[in-house]
Amino acid sequence: METLGLYISVPFCRSKCTYCNFASGVFPSSYFEQYTARLEADLHTARAQAAAWGAVLPAAADTIYFGGGTPSILPAELVRRIFSAIRGELTVMPDAEITVECAPGQLEEATLAAFAAAGVNRISFGVQSFIDREAALTGRLHNRAIALEDIRRVRTAGISNISLDLIAGLPGQTAASWRESLAVLADTGVDHASIYMLEVDDDSRLGREIGIGGLRYHAVEIPSDDAIADFYIEGVAFLAGQGMMQYEISNFVRTGAQADHSSRHNLKYWQRAPYLGIGVDAHSMLRTGAGQALRFATTDELEPFLAAAGWNEPHWLxxxxxxxxxxxxxxxxxxxxxxxxxxxxxxxxxxxxxxxxxxxxxxxxxxxxxxxxxxxxxxxxxxxxxxxxxxxxxxxxxx
The missing domain is CATH 1.10.10.920 (Arc Repressor Mutant, subunit A)
Structure with missing residues (x-):
């Protein structure tokens, strides 16, 4: 039986990172309920829309991924509504990998409990740096202590599959501070990690500052391209020494663990398996009965999405x-x-x-x-x- 990967986009943040150019932002919490209603509606109509395009939408999902934005800031009641809508439209496989992206310090106890009760079994923390000053310079709201405490809380809630993100090349980062972040990550004992080299988009706040030579977002403290490459190379070697082997350009998984903790959802993207994206700037890939792939997406702006803009016209590959x-x-x-x-x-x-x-x-x-x-x-x-x-x-x- 062919299964589906389901991506749910939650574009809400409590602060906007200086390097970020994702379709996310800081919006009043009054938008949350309206957005959830839009997600419910699109989940309900997705099968008919796919059929109208001649595409096959598998009936069962074996991966679900909440990305953003910061899905962890949703209130518990809306989490329950979204999962009810998912299970009303798709069969969620018993062994499905269900991931939620979280920002440290932005996961209320009631929301964590709601995620756990709904079957979430994987948390991806966007730590980016365990060095307090580096996190602060990019607009992150957490420090090292908060991040480590949230890892503990998630484990206490029964979710042991945890991934941590780090970024090589943040403003103010040095070789020594990078090694310190890597060492703290290793000490947590997580089974999955992601290392990204900083890429500054021209439309991000950091990118615009680079263009005008400003100082507000500390663009002058970004390490050189050669230094960023060295950080990445060192990170790959360090994690290998900790038993975490690279399986994708930015992703690492612990070897010898009782289970393979590679991101099953992201593997769908790289292996061209079908997936459906719901929410702002969510992308999808399905196939026709004859096997032809088609890709489609939603608008990357919140207001048009809330106004039921629906999906853009698909592109048949x-x-x-x-x-x-x-x-x-x-x-x-x-x-x-x-x-x-x-x-x-x-x-x-x-x-x-x-x-x-x-x-x-x-x-x-x-x-x-x-x-x-x-x-x-x-x-x-x-x-x-x-x-x-x-x-x-x-x-x-x-x-």
Whole structure:
């Protein structure tokens, strides 16, 4: 039976991080109930909308992911309503992975209890830094003590599958402070972690400050690109030494644990499995009965979404576009891409069009190729956007 990944977007925050350009923001709590009603309505109409486009919406979900924004600021009653709506439209598998993104210090006891009662079994904390000054400079509202206390509270509530995010390259970060954050993460004993290299979007507050040479958001304290790369490399090595192996460019999982704590929901994205996104700026990928993929999304603005804007018109992917996605999504994973599987799905002739590009990337030390697999090297993961761009160039040249 084919199953679905369900993504629920909650765009509300108590503060906006200086580097963030997600479709999220600080809104009055009076919006929460109206937003929940919109989520309920879209969950109810999703199957009919998919059918109208000729897409198949699987009846069962085996992963659910609440992202944002900060889903943990929702009141308990709205959490219960959303889960009731989900279970009214989809069969939630007994072993489903159900994740909620949380900001430390922004998880009320009643909301935590409601999540646990609803079956949430995985929490992803956006810590970003365990150094109090670094967290404060980017607009985070927590400190180290608050983050560690929330980890304890979640475990006490019976949720042991916890992931922690860190960002390499925050304003004010040094080699020493980065190592300290890594050490604190390791001491928590969590089974999953994510390390992201700071990317400053031009439309974020930090990005705009860089453009005008301002000082308010401490852009001048951002480490150099070389330093950020060094932090990332050191983080990969440090976590490996702690028994947490990299399985994707930004993600690490503890080996030898009783269960595999890799993010099953995110694996759906990288392995091109079907998923449905509900909420502001939520993206979806479903397939027709004939297997053709289509992608669609919602508006990235809250007011139009609340006004029942619905989904944007879908884009049906061509076979060439699907092959392109198979390359750059599959290469995000350390295991890489199976050439045999690609040839079976897309045909050896089509896959063969990329041989020249693969040879160039291999000669430059960015990919490694075995008889059946192609994977990024450590350097390739560091320069992954460049590698992916090269695959797009190859496709464009072949058209």
């Amino acid at each position: 061509t076979r060439r576009e699907e092959l392109e996605e198979a390359w750059f999504l599959g290469l995000r994973l350390n295991q890489g891409v199976s050439l045999t599987a690609l040839c079976e799905e897309f045909g050896a002739e089509n896959v063969g069009e990329y041989v020249g590009r693969l040879r160039e990337l291999e000669s430059e030390g960015l990919v490694v190729r075995s008889r059946d697999h192609v994977a990024l090297t450590a350097q390739g993961r560091l320069l992954s956007n460049e590698v992916f761009g090269r695959f797009l160039e190859e496709r464009a040249a072949a058209v």
